[in-house]
Amino acid sequence: MSATTEPDVDQPPRRPADIEAMPVRHPWRWVSAGVILVLVAMFVHWLVTDTALHWDVVWKYFWDPAVRRGVVMTIKLTIIAMVMGIAIGVALAIMRLSLNPIVSGAAWVYIWFFRGTPLLVQILFWFSLPSVLRQVSFGVPFGPSWFASDPKTLITQFTAAVLGLGLNEGAYMSEIIRAGLISVDEGQTEAASALGLSRMQTLRRIVLPQAMRVVIPPTGNETISMLKTTSLVSVIGVFELLYTVQVIYGRTYQTIPLLLVAVLWYLLMTSVLMVGQYYLERHFAKGSTRALPPTPIQKLRVRLLGAAA
Amino acid sequence: MTAPPMVKAEGVHKRFGRLEVLKGIDLEVAPQEVFCLIGPSGSGKSTFLRCINHLEKINSGRLSVDGRLVGYTEKNGRLQEMPERQVAQQRREIGMVFQRFNLFPHMTAMENVCEAPIRVKREARDGARARAREMLDRVGLADKADNYPSQLSGGQQQRVAIARALAMEPKLMLFDEPTSALDPELVGEVLDVMRQLARDGMTMIVVTHELGFAREVGDRLVFMADGVVVESGDPREVLSNPQQQRTQAFLSKVF
Numbered sequence: 203m204s205a206t207t208e209p210d211v212d213q214p215p216r217r218p219a220d221i222e223a224m225p226v227r228h229p230w231r232w233v234s235a236g237v238i239l240v241l242v243a244m245f246v247h248w249l250v251t252d253t254a255l256h257w258d259v260v261w262k263y264f265w266d267p268a269v270r271r272g273v274v275m276t277i278k279l280t281i282i283a284m285v286m287g288i289a290i291g292v293a294l295a296i297m298r299l300s301l302n303p304i305v306s307g308a309a310w311v312y313i314w315f316f317r318g319t320p321l322l323v324q325i326l327f328w329f330s331l332p333s334v335l336r337q338v339s340f341g342v343p344f345g346p347s348w349f350a351s352d353p354k355t356l357i358t359q360f361t362a363a364v365l366g367l368g369l370n371e372g373a374y375m376s377e378i379i380r381a382g383l384i385s386v387d388e389g390q391t392e393a394a395s396a397l398g399l400s401r402m403q404t405l406r407r408i409v410l411p412q413a414m415r416v417v418i419p420p421t422g423n424e425t426i427s428m429l430k431t432t433s434l435v436s437v438i439g440v441f442e443l444l445y446t447v448q449v450i451y452g453r454t455y456q457t458i459p460l461l462l463v464a465v466l467w468y469l470l471m472t473s474v475l476m477v478g479q480y481y482l483e484r485h486f487a488k489g490s491t492r493a494l495p496p497t498p499i500q501k502l503r504v505r506l507l508g509a510a511a
Numbered sequence: 512m513t514a515p516p517m518v519k520a521e522g523v524h525k526r527f528g529r530l531e532v533l534k535g536i537d538l539e540v541a542p543q544e545v546f547c548l549i550g551p552s553g554s555g556k557s558t559f560l561r562c563i564n565h566l567e568k569i570n571s572g573r574l575s576v577d578g579r580l581v582g583y584t585e586k587n588g589r590l591q592e593m594p595e596r597q598v599a600q601q602r603r604e605i606g607m608v609f610q611r612f613n614l615f616p617h618m619t620a621m622e623n624v625c626e627a628p629i630r631v632k633r634e635a636r637d638g639a640r641a642r643a644r645e646m647l648d649r650v651g652l653a654d655k656a657d658n659y660p661s662q663l664s665g666g667q668q669q670r671v672a673i674a675r676a677l678a679m680e681p682k683l684m685l686f687d688e689p690t691s692a693l694d695p696e697l698v699g700e701v702l703d704v705m706r707q708l709a710r711d712g713m714t715m716i717v718v719t720h721e722l723g724f725a726r727e728v729g730d731r732l733v734f735m736a737d738g739v740v741v742e743s744g745d746p747r748e749v750l751s752n753p754q755q756q757r758t759q760a761f762l763s764k765v766f
Contacts, residue, residue, distance in 0.1 A: 393613035393672075396564055397627035397679060398603030400595065407630065411617050 259459040263450065264466065272446030273467055279363060279432040279442060284425050286368030291375025296405065298380055309376070316373035322434055325366035329438040332357045363435035363442075371428060378420045382413030422479035426472050433468075443467055515578055517542045517683055517714045518563060522572035525558055532558045534738035535572065540716060540731075545709045547725040547746060548718045550735035551761060556718045559735070560685050563716065564605040565598055576605065576683060603631055606676030610688040612668045614660040620647060620671045621656040624678045632679070639678075646674040650704050666697030670704055677708075684708065686717040722765060726750050734758045 249255065263269055297309035316324070332353040341347030357365075386409045394404040436445035443464050451460040484497070496504070518540040525533040532555045540546045548556040561567045562574060565582040574581045582598055583590045593601070614623050624643035628634045634642075647653045650670035660668050669689055676684060686705065690698040702724050709715060709728050719725060725732050725746045732746035734755070742755045753759045 387613075389609060389611055389613040390615065392566060393607075393609060393615070395599070396566065396602055396605075396607040397675070398599045398631040399627060400599055403630050407626065408615055412615075 254458065255462065256456060256459040259456050260462045260466070263447070263460060263463045266450075266463075268441075268446055268450065269443070269463060269467070272441055272443040273471070275440065275442040275446075276429065276432050276467075277471070279367060279435065279440070280425065280429045282364050283367035283371050283432070284428055286364065287371025287375045287424070287428075288379075288421070290369065290372025291377075291379045294372060294376035295379035295383055298376065299383060313373045313376060316370050321366065321370050321431065322437065324370055325363065325435055325438060328357065328365045329359065329362040331362075359435075359438050359440045362438055363432075363440045366435065367428065367432065371424065374424060375421070378424070379413065379417055382415075382417035383409055385416045386412045419479070419483050422475070422482060426475045426479070429471055429475065430468060433464075514542050516540060517544070517577055518546075518716065519575050520559075520572065521574075523559070523562065523569050523574050524571040525555070525562060525567060526570050532738055533562070533569075536735075536738075536740060538733060538740060538743070540714065542714050543712045544714055544730045545728050546714075546716045547729040547732045548716065548735060549720070549722065549725065549732065549761075550741075553737075554735045555738040556735045557687050560607075560687050560716060560718050563683075563685060564602050564607055566607075576601070599631070603627070603679050604682050606679060606681035606684040608669070608672050608676055608684070608686045608689045610691050612660070612665070612672045612692070614668055614672055614675070616660050619657050619659055620652065620663070620674075623660070623671055624675045627675070628678050643674070643678055646678045647671070649677070649707075650674045651700075664697060665693045666700045669693065669701045673701075673704055673708075682714065684713055684715045686715065686719070688718050688720065690719070690721055720765070722750060722762075734761065736761070 294309045294312060297305050298313075300306045300309075335353040337350055338353045338356050339347035339350035341349070390408050390412065391404055394408045395401075399407070432442050433444040435442060436448060439445060441449075447460040447464045451457045454460075481497075516539040518538075520536050520538050523533055523536040524531065534555075536555075536559055548560070550556050558567060562569050563576065563581065568582060579601070580590075581601065582593050584593055584597075585591070614620075615626065618626065621640065621643055624646055625636075625639045628639040628642065629636060644653060644656060647656055650673055652667060652670055652674070655663060655667060655671070660671070663671065673689075689705070690701050693701065698721070702721065705715070705717070705724070706728050717725070717729070729746040731743060732749045733743040734741045734749065734753075734757075736757050742749055742753060742758045749758065750762065753762055
């Protein structure tokens, strides 16, 4: 601001200079970050140097065909159980909102039972059921049957696993879907019935599509959770990931390396699902938020290339 | 008026639990009449409107539209509840416009208007779309056919809602405070559409706070309070020279 500068009439009025003040210091942030870094370094050091972990064994079995079959079985169980859970969940949610007390009561009892008993017990129960059932048949209730089968061939380890996981998941999914249905404004149902749409048409065309926004994020959580829960069926001898590595270390006594194989595979699969869920939620946030939040990759780019990028 | 009434209410009562909202409503709405209902909030005017298309069940009295009881059939002097299918059948001849529009947010304006003709009347898709475009044109929104409700102003949304009701070719239109949720500068465009509809001879029952509209377009005005009809007559007459004390009190607060 010297007196020699000529006032320039064409220039817009000068903006005052940016403030350059001393920032507040945060010594404890540095201390806590330091402590954490030291702990992480110790952990990594242990992982790398401890020969008992046998990384060579981990690496060898990571690609073992039996382990890969186990991974495929885990994925298969997850998909089947989730599809079954969602189908049952939709049915139960609609039943619970029914005006018929017997129908809504039946749905309530189902949810009460399957949420009220441990999943592990349910899996064991389905697995053991053939030993008490003499025959499974379809036909007129209390009357003649059209189709009969030996339960021992009908309920294999795989079907017991699917029944246990899927029926249980149905109870949890129904609560998620019911919350979604209730979240839709009542005015929507009124407008639809004022136009002459039936209750089923209103549900299918108007309410369910709008409920999806609320239903999708927790369903993603359930899927991630289901992927890990499938390990429970190892107790009935289904060759999914956990049981497969258990059988191998039962033979080779390399327990920790093989459990590490399982841990790494589970982490890999849940990470893929988490990324998928992130983008799914972002997609369904459209319409409710004006500007979508940046993706992690976009954030990273801004960090590395500066705010100007 | 010699034509049989479009809507006929005799001693209509409606209770919500212990609360009696309608305490005996008697009135008749003639075909092609524009019938305005005013009154303080809680007076039961919206509830009465919702009884007409059976969104609410009446507890006693008789209510009929175009000579048929609403929600019931009469057999040998006894009333029978209508099955859902027949109620829906009755409703599609009665259009309704809501205070908060209630457009389907996941559908475009065009899809909102097409939905009922295609699903309920089983019209062919092409024909329904062509007529939907006509209806949108009628409310001045042909160029917004592919917009979602969230991309439209309140006034435009309400006009789409009117087009959606008109697409079912109703013989009676119910308006439940159609301009109450609108910004003041958007009220006019909705009233214009309603004015045009009245000129085309549509029978309309309008619950409203727009006394100017009632005075100008209405054929009859009813003032309701505490679940009863307090006063009714020619809108210009009732508004400028109310006979009852409660009407006078209400009008003095509104103006």
